[in-house]
Amino acid sequence: MHAAMANIRPSSVLHVDFNPRNGHQGEAAALAEIIQTGKLTAVFQPIMDFRNNAYIAFEGLIRGPEGTELHSPHQLFSAAERHGLYRELERASREAVFRSFARQNLPGKLFINATPDSLCDEFFLGDATLELLYQLGLAPNRIVIEITENQRIHDFPGLQAALGQFRNMGCQIAIDDLGEGFSNLRMWSEIRPDFIKIDRHFINGIAEDNIKHQFVKAMQSLAEICSAKIVAEGIESEADCLAVRDLGIALGQGYLIAMPVAEPRPTPCETLIRIIRQRTISVFPPTTRMAGKITVRSLTRPVGPVTPQTPIETLYRRFESEPELTSMPVVAEDTPLGLINRHEMSDRLAKPYFRELYGRKSCSQFMDALPLCIDESSTVQDAALLISRSARHHIYDGFIVTRHGKYCGIGSAHDLMGMITEMQIQAARYANPLTQLPGNVPINEHIDRLLEHRASFHACYFDIDNFKPFNDVFGYRRGDDVIVMLAQVLGQITNPSIDFCGHIGGDDFMVLFQSSDWEKRCQDALDLFDRKISTLIDETELMDNHYQGENRRGETVSYSLPSLSIGAVPVDNATALDSHREISAAATEAKRNAKKTPGSCLFIERRQLHRKAE
Structure with missing residues (x-):
C-alpha cells in the first residue's frame, strides 16, 4: 500500500491549478498527485439500528481536495476513469477510509464501497488488505464489502469466486442501491448478500406513495426469505423514517439520521432518538387497488x-x-x-x-x-x-x-x-368511491396494527344526524355533497401522518387519532361542520336553521339541519379492548350516546375497562 497514506489529514487542502490551457494533461497530473500524496479525505455516514437506537455501522466515503474541481466524488472518480487511474484511486480511497475509521475508533462495522472490477484487484483481494487491517487493529469481520453497481456484470462466476475469498477472510457482503442498477436483482440471487441497501428513490416519499410502499414491503419480504438485512437509504424526513420503521425495516441511513462528515458522532443525537422512540404508528399510504x-x-x-x-x-x-x-x-x-x-x-x-x-x-x-x-x-x-x-x-x-x-x-x-362485480365489491371494501377514503378493510387493518404495537389512540366514530330527511327532501346528490363535505372537514382536522381517517359507508366515518390534541380536533370538526352545512342549502330554503319538507303522509314538516355526532373511545395498554371488532363495537355504542344529545356533540367513553390479568 502507499506509505504516504499514513499521514492523511482530513482537513488538508491541495490547491491544484486547473488552467484550461493545461487541459487533459493538467487534470491527469493533478489526479496523479492526489493519489500519490494521499490528499483524500474519508467521510463517514452512520447506519442506524431502529431497534436499539444505536449506530451499528458506518459507510466510508471519499472526498477529493477541498477548493478543487475534484472535491466531488463524482468528478474525482470520473476523472480517474478518463485517465486510466480508476483502480489506483480505489486503492488509495480504501486505505484512507480504513485508516481514518481505525484512528477515530468508531464503533460497529465499516461499509466500504467496491466496484465489481475492484474485487479482483490483487491489492484488495490479496494479503495486503489483511496486513493493513491487522496493522490498524481492525478485525476483518467488521468489514462489509458494499458492491456498487456502476458497471455491467458479465462474469457472475468470477464475481462469486472473488466474494468467496472475502467471505473466507471474515468479511460480509452488501448490495448497494437495490432497484437502481443493471442487474442487482440477479446479483441478489447469485451472491446471497448479508445486507441489501434499498435505493433512495424508493425511500424518499414512501410515507405518501403507496407504490413505493408496496415495492419496499416486497423487498423486505424477500430479504427475510434470504436471511438478509435491509438498509433503507435516503431517509430525509421524519415521516419517511417512521414509515420505514413501522414496515419492520431495522436499519436506516440518510441525512435525517446524519450527514457524511469526516469525524462523525459515535452515537445518535437525542433528537433522532426521540423521533425513533415515538409511540405513534405511521399511517401507511392508502392501498391503491389495481382493478x-x-x-x-x-x-x-x-x-x-x-x-x-x-x-x-x-x-x-x-x-x-x-x-x-x-x-x-x-x-x-x-x-x-x-x-x-x-x-x-x-x-x-x-x-x-x-x-x-x-x-x-x-x-x-x-x-x-x-x-x-x-x-x-x-x-x-x-x-x-x-x-x-x-x-x-x-x-x-x-x-x-x-x-x-x-x-x-x-x-x-x-x-x-x-x-x-367482484372488482366493485373489492373496491368498496378498500376505498369508498365517493370520498376515496379507505374503507372497512383498511380501517380494521390499521386498528390491528395499532393494537399490535400497543400504541395509545382514540377511536372516534363520526355520524351525521338528521341525514335521511335531508336526503329525502333535497335528493341524493345534495346528500352526497354533505358526505363529501364531512370528508373534507376530517381531512382538515387530522394529521395525515399519524391520524387514520376512514369511510365506513354512507354517512359513517371512523378516525383513529394518535394526535395528543385529538379532543380539540374533534371540537374543530363539530364547529366546521356546523358552519359549512348551512352553505349547502339556499337561503330561500332555510328558516332559523330549519327547512321544510313533506313526511311520508304528505304533511309539511319542519326539519333541523343535519348535525354531527362523535363517539370517542380511548384505547391504551390498560384497555380490555383487544380486537378491531371490539373497538368498532365500543365506538358504535359511544356514537349512539352522542346522538342522544340534540345538535352536534362529542361523547367520550369515560369508563375505564381494564385488561384481565394474564
Missing part, C-alpha cells in the same frame, strides 16, 4: 379453434364433447374469422334431415363473420364498455381475444361481468 390495470388476458380461455373447412358434423361432435363451450372460434392462419354460437347451430341442426344434407359441408355457414374481437391488453372496464355498446348477440356469443391481431382464445361476457 383498473386488470386486463382481458386474465379472462382468456385457450380454446382450440376450427377452420372454415371444418365440416358441420365435426363441429357438432366437438360441441357434444365440450358441453361448457357456448361459442366456437373460426380461425385461419392465426387470424380470427368468426364465432359460431352453439345454441343457434343446435336449433338449425334440429330441423328434419339437416344433418344428413349439410353434415359434410363447411361450418362457416353458421359463422358470425363480424365477431367482437378484443386485444388481451385491454382493461376489463374497457371490454365491458365495448360489449355494452355492441350488438346484443355479442353478450351471448362472447368475444375473441387477440394479441396484436392474432388469435389467443375466447372470452365470456358472463365471466367479464362477474369480474367487474
Whole structure:
C-alpha cells in the first residue's frame, strides 16, 4: 500500500491549478498527485439500528481536495476513469477510509464501497488488505464489502469466486442501491448478500406513495426469505423514517439520521432518538387497488379453434364433447374469422334431415363473420364498455381475444361481468368511491396494527344526524355533497401522518387519532361542520336553521339541519379492548350516546375497562 497514506489529514487542502490551457494533461497530473500524496479525505455516514437506537455501522466515503474541481466524488472518480487511474484511486480511497475509521475508533462495522472490477484487484483481494487491517487493529469481520453497481456484470462466476475469498477472510457482503442498477436483482440471487441497501428513490416519499410502499414491503419480504438485512437509504424526513420503521425495516441511513462528515458522532443525537422512540404508528399510504390495470388476458380461455373447412358434423361432435363451450372460434392462419354460437347451430341442426344434407359441408355457414374481437391488453372496464355498446348477440356469443391481431382464445361476457362485480365489491371494501377514503378493510387493518404495537389512540366514530330527511327532501346528490363535505372537514382536522381517517359507508366515518390534541380536533370538526352545512342549502330554503319538507303522509314538516355526532373511545395498554371488532363495537355504542344529545356533540367513553390479568 502507499506509505504516504499514513499521514492523511482530513482537513488538508491541495490547491491544484486547473488552467484550461493545461487541459487533459493538467487534470491527469493533478489526479496523479492526489493519489500519490494521499490528499483524500474519508467521510463517514452512520447506519442506524431502529431497534436499539444505536449506530451499528458506518459507510466510508471519499472526498477529493477541498477548493478543487475534484472535491466531488463524482468528478474525482470520473476523472480517474478518463485517465486510466480508476483502480489506483480505489486503492488509495480504501486505505484512507480504513485508516481514518481505525484512528477515530468508531464503533460497529465499516461499509466500504467496491466496484465489481475492484474485487479482483490483487491489492484488495490479496494479503495486503489483511496486513493493513491487522496493522490498524481492525478485525476483518467488521468489514462489509458494499458492491456498487456502476458497471455491467458479465462474469457472475468470477464475481462469486472473488466474494468467496472475502467471505473466507471474515468479511460480509452488501448490495448497494437495490432497484437502481443493471442487474442487482440477479446479483441478489447469485451472491446471497448479508445486507441489501434499498435505493433512495424508493425511500424518499414512501410515507405518501403507496407504490413505493408496496415495492419496499416486497423487498423486505424477500430479504427475510434470504436471511438478509435491509438498509433503507435516503431517509430525509421524519415521516419517511417512521414509515420505514413501522414496515419492520431495522436499519436506516440518510441525512435525517446524519450527514457524511469526516469525524462523525459515535452515537445518535437525542433528537433522532426521540423521533425513533415515538409511540405513534405511521399511517401507511392508502392501498391503491389495481382493478383498473386488470386486463382481458386474465379472462382468456385457450380454446382450440376450427377452420372454415371444418365440416358441420365435426363441429357438432366437438360441441357434444365440450358441453361448457357456448361459442366456437373460426380461425385461419392465426387470424380470427368468426364465432359460431352453439345454441343457434343446435336449433338449425334440429330441423328434419339437416344433418344428413349439410353434415359434410363447411361450418362457416353458421359463422358470425363480424365477431367482437378484443386485444388481451385491454382493461376489463374497457371490454365491458365495448360489449355494452355492441350488438346484443355479442353478450351471448362472447368475444375473441387477440394479441396484436392474432388469435389467443375466447372470452365470456358472463365471466367479464362477474369480474367487474367482484372488482366493485373489492373496491368498496378498500376505498369508498365517493370520498376515496379507505374503507372497512383498511380501517380494521390499521386498528390491528395499532393494537399490535400497543400504541395509545382514540377511536372516534363520526355520524351525521338528521341525514335521511335531508336526503329525502333535497335528493341524493345534495346528500352526497354533505358526505363529501364531512370528508373534507376530517381531512382538515387530522394529521395525515399519524391520524387514520376512514369511510365506513354512507354517512359513517371512523378516525383513529394518535394526535395528543385529538379532543380539540374533534371540537374543530363539530364547529366546521356546523358552519359549512348551512352553505349547502339556499337561503330561500332555510328558516332559523330549519327547512321544510313533506313526511311520508304528505304533511309539511319542519326539519333541523343535519348535525354531527362523535363517539370517542380511548384505547391504551390498560384497555380490555383487544380486537378491531371490539373497538368498532365500543365506538358504535359511544356514537349512539352522542346522538342522544340534540345538535352536534362529542361523547367520550369515560369508563375505564381494564385488561384481565394474564
